[in-house]
Amino acid sequence: MRDHVSSVWKEIDNRLYQKFKFTDFSTAFAFMTQVALLAEAQQHHPLWKNVYNEVEIWLSTHDAGNKVTQKDRQLAESIDQIFLR
Known part of the structure; x- marks a missing residue:
């Protein structure tokens, strides 16, 4: 079961960042599996990074010099949709 999104995606050091929290490791890992297939x-x-029930994600576009692009924003939106299912 999903717990909550701790905050909205933040742009920090040319990356989008988000921390997701779950009720347990299995649910966090299942989320990561879905995100991996999407990515x-x-x-x-x-x-x-995953530690027990928390998953932290950083997004940037390597081909654009490790900056945040529309590609990152689109992936972030898709990740949020997976989380909210």
Whole structure:
């Protein structure tokens, strides 16, 4: 079960950042699996970290000099949609 989004995506150091919190590790990992499949389909892979029930994601576009682009914003929106299901 999803717990909540701790905040909206923030732009920090030329990256979009978001922290997602879940009720347990299994749910967090299932979320990461869905995001991984989405990212692979879009050929746009996040930097992320998982510790128990929390997943942190950073997005930037490497081809654009590691800056935030529309591609990142679109992926962030898609990730939010997965989270809210």
